[in-house]
Amino acid sequence: MKYPLLRIAMAVGLAGSSALALAETQVERGEYLTRAADCMACHTAKGGAPYAGGLPIDSPFGTIYGTNITPSKEHGIGLYNDDEFFAALNEGKRRDGANLYPAMPYTSYHRVTREDADAIHAYLKTVEPIERAAPETSLSFPFNVRPGIIAWNLMYGDGVPLESPEGKSQAWQRGQYMVDVLGHCGECHTPRGMAGAMQADKRMMGGVLNGYLAPSLLARDLADRGWSHEDLSSFLKLGMSDQGTMFNEMYPVFHNSTQYLADDDLNAIATFLLGDQPPEARVLNEVPLDQVSSSAQRGRQQYLNVCAGCHAPGGEGKPHIAVAMRGNTTLRLDDPRNLLRVIEDGIGEQKFTGFERMQPMPGFADKLDQQALTDLLNYLRQTWGGKDSDLVLADVQALQEEASPE
Amino acid sequence: MANRSLQLTLNGNAAEPVDIPDDLLMIDYLHEYKNLTGSRLGCGQGICHACVVIVDNPDGTSEEVRTCITGAHYFAGKRVRTIEGHATRDDEGKVTQLNPIQQRFVDEFAFQCSYCAPGFVNAATVLVEKLQRQPVAKSQLEKVVEDSLGHHICRCTGYVRYFSATRNVLTELGLVREG
Numbered sequence: 001m002k003y004p005l006l007r008i009a010m011a012v013g014l015a016g017s018s019a020l021a022l023a024e025t026q027v028e029r030g031e032y033l034t035r036a037a038d039c040m041a042c043h044t045a046k047g048g049a050p051y052a053g054g055l056p057i058d059s060p061f062g063t064i065y066g067t068n069i070t071p072s073k074e075h076g077i078g079l080y081n082d083d084e085f086f087a088a089l090n091e092g093k094r095r096d097g098a099n100l101y102p103a104m105p106y107t108s109y110h111r112v113t114r115e116d117a118d119a120i121h122a123y124l125k126t127v128e129p130i131e132r133a134a135p136e137t138s139l140s141f142p143f144n145v146r147p148g149i150i151a152w153n154l155m156y157g158d159g160v161p162l163e164s165p166e167g168k169s170q171a172w173q174r175g176q177y178m179v180d181v182l183g184h185c186g187e188c189h190t191p192r193g194m195a196g197a198m199q200a201d202k203r204m205m206g207g208v209l210n211g212y213l214a215p216s217l218l219a220r221d222l223a224d225r226g227w228s229h230e231d232l233s234s235f236l237k238l239g240m241s242d243q244g245t246m247f248n249e250m251y252p253v254f255h256n257s258t259q260y261l262a263d264d265d266l267n268a269i270a271t272f273l274l275g276d277q278p279p280e281a282r283v284l285n286e287v288p289l290d291q292v293s294s295s296a297q298r299g300r301q302q303y304l305n306v307c308a309g310c311h312a313p314g315g316e317g318k319p320h321i322a323v324a325m326r327g328n329t330t331l332r333l334d335d336p337r338n339l340l341r342v343i344e345d346g347i348g349e350q351k352f353t354g355f356e357r358m359q360p361m362p363g364f365a366d367k368l369d370q371q372a373l374t375d376l377l378n379y380l381r382q383t384w385g386g387k388d389s390d391l392v393l394a395d396v397q398a399l400q401e402e403a404s405p406e
Numbered sequence: 407m408a409n410r411s412l413q414l415t416l417n418g419n420a421a422e423p424v425d426i427p428d429d430l431l432m433i434d435y436l437h438e439y440k441n442l443t444g445s446r447l448g449c450g451q452g453i454c455h456a457c458v459v460i461v462d463n464p465d466g467t468s469e470e471v472r473t474c475i476t477g478a479h480y481f482a483g484k485r486v487r488t489i490e491g492h493a494t495r496d497d498e499g500k501v502t503q504l505n506p507i508q509q510r511f512v513d514e515f516a517f518q519c520s521y522c523a524p525g526f527v528n529a530a531t532v533l534v535e536k537l538q539r540q541p542v543a544k545s546q547l548e549k550v551v552e553d554s555l556g557h558h559i560c561r562c563t564g565y566v567r568y569f570s571a572t573r574n575v576l577t578e579l580g581l582v583r584e585g
Contacts, residue, residue, distance in 0.1 A: 300428075301410075301428060301479060304428055304429045304477045304479065305476065305477040305479050305480035306476060306477065306480055308429055308477065309431060309451075309452065309474065309475030309476060309477070310451060310452065310475055313429045318451070321451050359451060359452070359453060362452070
């Protein structure tokens with residue numbers, strides 16, 4: 001049996017009563033909403049017990065540890081009532097009145113409905129209580145002093161204003177709630193300012209996180225990178241599509257959250273992101289070798305040397321092994337950092353829905369020098385990414401320095 | 407596909423430059439152009455490591471490179487060793503003495519069908535050369551062998567003997583220090 005609460009309820013003879021039916025529905029809804037809000041991402045350490053906290057999250061202000069949100073009375077949220085849980089979710093207020101660090105995305109959860117918050121709480125009460133404290137977080141100014149967080153909350157606590165839903169479809173409005181509120185997608189996809197808050201005037205325009213770009217999710221940019229409504233919703237469901245696979249920070253998001261979303265909600269997300277009248281996804285044709293720059297032409301040999309064994313000489317990729325370069329969305333980004341980072345760092349073996357796998361990609365940081373990397377980036381971007389200008393060595397150098405400042 | 411001339415050093419000798427397709431994989435170059443068929447094509451997708459050769463870097467270090475997913479032209483100008491290059495040979499090219507790793511693998515019946523053996527020999531050779539630069543503490547031996555050989559796949563599942571023979575040969579060569 002899945003839910004301990006249900007087990008207890010049945011043991012005391014409540015089975016079949018309307019109270020139980022309601023409770024079961026609420027817990028089930030809560031489980032779904034907890035997935036949609038991706039609470040697991042931060043509140044579960046790698047290989048750790050679900051929701052027991054301990055995951056280190058690096059921020060410019062120090063390392064923050066995800067807290068234990070199991071029903072443990074001592075270490076978790078076992079003593080919270082629904083009101084207190086709602087205050088934590090919506091305002092970043094701990095039960096004892098202290099402010100949570102804004103790594104907790106209450107700036108997005110601010111608009112979670114009371115009904116949904118209660119359901120999430122009902123579900124979290126059913127998970128295994130873990131009697132273990134998560135490591136203490138200690139941050140630099142302004143987050144190391146209470147007034148600092150209070151001031152921060154006054155300025156940024158309400159999050160980024162939402163787009164007006166006026167005249168939008170039901171699906172669009174649901175999608176907005178899934179993306180901007182529960183999914184808190186903007187926490188990564190909206191760039192952050194000096195104080196670490198999302199920049200209200202740059203909603204979903206793409207932010208940099210741990211050296212990788214969480215790309216722009218604006219409709220025109222998505223369409224420009226080849227995304228259609230169908231591809232976008234199936235990408236969230238399956239973790240992969242013609243445009244590539246989920247990698248880096250989106251890979252756990254897919255595993256913990258988006259793969260569990262109902263088709264209606266996936267469609268709603270795609271509707272919200274691309275709009276009720278989605279722009280046409282841009283189709284790119286391969287640019288022949290004699291029409292790319294001389295750097296890109298040199299880059300072709302780098303591609304054949306170290307990439308084509310898996311991605312195929314014609315860029316069509318190999319099923320279950322390596323993604324296609326043709327139509328790949330990462331090649332189409334103006335900012336080359338994700339492409340560079342992936343080539344340098346590689347990607348571990350990936351598992352997807354329905355026994356699908358992609359094998360590990362080695363990193364080439366020690367195999368390709370800056371010139372070779374520059375040429376390779378130019379080849380990929382100009383041949384299959386729709387870019388017509390060259391990157392120069394200094395561009396690659398600057399990105400490498402940004403990734404490892406020492 | 408265009409052709410392009412490839413020149414490299416193979417097992418200590420400069421290989422005669424040859425025009426080969428620019429997308430030819432290294433394993434095909436070794437098999438089809440050099441008749442060096444000891445490097446094995448296994449999975450063809452960079453997982454099993456039966457196809458690895460050794461590249462000697464200018465800084466004196468050596469490393470394994472998978473030839474089933476790496477283009478032949480990646481090796482242009484590089485010094486490459488294959489499984490055929492390890493044993494000592496007489497003037498007629500006949501093997502007179504195996505290298506210590508090969509000998510130990512034979513003595514300890516480390517392999518069964520032998521398909522993966524060239525890869526394991528190369529991996530263990532790279533490990534020997536690494537430890538010749540800096541010996542390993544006894545307490546770390548198990549881990550070092552696991553880290554160096556662990557990504558090689560043996561379908562006969564002879565890992566235990568490969569690993570044990572490698573630990574023994576490292577000890578025999580004086581590359582394991584107390585601690």
